[in-house]
Amino acid sequence: MKLLIFGPCGLLAALCCFYQPTDAALAAMSIDLGSQFIKIGLVKPGVPMDIVLNKESRRKTPNVISFKNDERFFAEAAAAMSSSHPQSSYNFLLSLIARKEGDDAFTAYKKTFPFTAFEFDEVKKTVIFPYKEEKYNVETLLAMILWNAKKVTEAYADQTVKVRFQNFEFFRNGRER
Secondary structure, eight states, rough: HHHHHEEEHHHHHHHHHOOOOOGGGGGEEEEEOSEEEEEEEEETTTTTEEOOOTTOOSEEEEEEEETTTEEEEEEEHHHHHHHHOGGGGGGGGGGTTOOOOOOOHHHHHHOOTTSSSSSEEETTTTEEETTTTEEEEEHHHHHHHHHHHHHHHHHHHTTTOOOOOSSSSETTTTTTT
């Protein structure tokens, strides 16, 4: 009865009181993680699929991480440092995931990057890169690179991007890992 007294404006005001914002305005990102470069795709409401531009306005971002004076550098900055500080610059990390010490990829990495210090951890069965007192495994370094990709995407999209992983499995050389 009272709804009829207030008319259509009353109905609109009542609906606005019960309105709760949803996650419908979230952005979704996709990452093409290659051995040498990363490409990031972005979909957000009102914008079709777009390739994220990095700080240097490039679509391809180098897949490199470097450390200097306890600071992490990513992408172009890390690639620039890799020639002057090769012992603390790490790239082509995808080739070392789930590799054993005697694998061809492991020995090829040693030959390709002779100045990069790394060792194989027999307990965790992974490659470890020492830097000062810390030791980082390959998965940790890749997680840092993906974290940086998320930050670059958020800066490009001007909104937060939530990370949700779906069920997925990695395949390499026809073998399931």
